[in-house]
Amino acid sequence: MSETKTQSDTRERILDAAERLFMESGYEGTSMRMITGAAEVNLAAVNYHFGSKEALLREVFRRRLAWLNRERLRLLDDLEAQAKGEPLKPSVILEAFFGTLLQMGSDESLGGMTFLRLLGRTLTEPADFIRTFFAGEYAEVVERYKRALFRALPDVPHEEIIWRFHLMLGAMSYAIAGTDALQVVTGCELDLNNEGPRAAELLSARVMPFLLGGLRAPLPQFAASQEQQNKTESHKAA
C-alpha cells in the first residue's frame, strides 16, 4: 500500500518458505509446489526469480552465510588485533566461531533457529552441488580459524586439530539439527523448540563446555603404523 511495497517481496516470501520447508523435509523432499504454495506465489515465480530449484537453495544459504562468515572473520580480526601477536586461547576461538553461529538462532532477522537447523541438516546432505557450494562458502573462514587453532595449540599435530575441529562441527550440527532420529528416546529437545530465542543461550551453555573438553582431550597414542599390543581387550581383528 506504500512505495516500499513497489519492490516486490515475492523473492523474500519464497526464500522464507523455502528455508522452513527445506529444514522440515530436506531438499529432495521439498517440491516447488510446496514452496510456492506456502509462499502464496505462482509456481513459475521460483524459476523466474532464481532460475532453478538448485539456485534457490544456494540463495537461501547465501543470504544467511554472507552475514555469518563476514561476522566470523571480523570477530577473528578484532581478537587477533587485540592480542597483539600473542596466540588466542582455544576457548576464545571456539566462542567466536560457534558463538556467532548461535547468535543467529537468537535473532529472527538472521534466520533464527529455523536456519540453524537447516544448516545443521544440510551439512550432511549428500548431493554434490550442495557440497561444492558449501566448500566455497566456508573456505576462507575455515582456513582462518584453522590457522588460529594451530597457533593456539602449538603442541598438537595439525591433523589432530583438523579432526577435532571436524568433530566439534559434528556435535554442534547434531545438537542444532535437534529433531534427530533418537529424540523420542533421549527426549530432551522440546526446550529448543519452545524456548525460542533463548534456545541459543541454552545451547551455548550446554555445548561449549563439551566442545572445549573434547578439543583439549589427551592425544591418542598411536603405535607406529602397525597395530599396537597395548590393547587390554582380547578382541582380535580377523
Place this chain on the structure above:
Amino acid sequence: MSETKTQSDTRERILDAAERLFMESGYEGTSMRMITGAAEVNLAAVNYHFGSKEALLREVFRRRLAWLNRERLRLLDDLEAQAKGEPLKPSVILEAFFGTLLQMGSDESLGGMTFLRLLGRTLTEPADFIRTFFAGEYAEVVERYKRALFRALPDVPHEEIIWRFHLMLGAMSYAIAGTDALQVVTGCELDLNNEGPRAAELLSARVMPFLLGGLRAPLPQFAASQEQQNKTESHKAA
C-alpha cells in the same frame, strides 16, 4: 553355484545395492530404478520382496541394527555382571557403545564402512517414517546405556548426561558420515575411504579421546533456573 543358489539371492542383491545407493545419494535421491539397475534385478523385484521403498529402507537397516544392538546389549550385560554391582567406568561404557559400532566398519559382512556412513547420514534425515523407525530400533539400547552412564557419573545431572550422550552421537555420526560439506576444506577424509577395514581403528583412536574429553568436561553453571537436583536411584522407571 549349486543348491545354495536355489534360494534366490535377489533379496540380498537388492539390499546391498540399496545400502550403497542410499549412502551415496540419500533416500529421496535414490530411485527404485537406480537400485534395481545396480542390483541387476527387475524393477518389480523390490515391491515383490519388500512391499515398498519405505519397507526396503527399513529392511536395509534392520538386518544390520539387529546385530549391532543385540551385541551392544550383550556386551553391557557382560560388563555389568563382571563389575558385580559396581558402577562401570565411563570410558568402558563408551568403548562398548561406540566400539561395537566401529567394529561393523571393519567387518564387510556386517556392512563395513558403507553401512556406517549410511547410518551416520540417515540419523539426520527428516522423513517421519525414518525417525519413528529408528526410535523403535534404538529404544532399549539407549535406555540401558543411559542408565549405565547415570550410575557411572552420579554427580552429573541426568539431563546433562543425556545432552552429552546426544553430542557424542553427533560427533561420531559426523565423523563417520565423512563426506560432509566441508571435507574439501578440512581435507582429511581420504584416509577413511582408502584405508578400508583399518578405517574403523583410525576412527576409534581419533574419536574416542574426543568423546571422553567432552563427556568429562566441567559442568556448565547456570544462573539458578529450575535447578533439578539429581536423585540417584529414586528416579522412576517408566
Place this chain on the structure above:
DNA sequence: TCATGGTTCAAACGTTCGTTTAAATCATAT
C-alpha cells in the same frame, strides 16, 4: 508327466516432478 507355487519379466499405470511458455497484469516514465 503335469500341476503348483514362488519368482522374474516387460509393460503400463496414474501421479508428481522441475521447467517452460505465452498471454495477462502491473508499475512507472514520458
Place this chain on the structure above:
DNA sequence: ATATGATTTAAACGAACGTTTGAACCATGA
C-alpha cells in the same frame, strides 16, 4: 493517456517417480 519493461498468471510440457499387472518362467513334488 500511452508505451515499456518487469512481474504474475494459468496451462502445459516431457521426464521420472513408485507401484501394479498379468503373463512367462522355473524348480519342485506328486
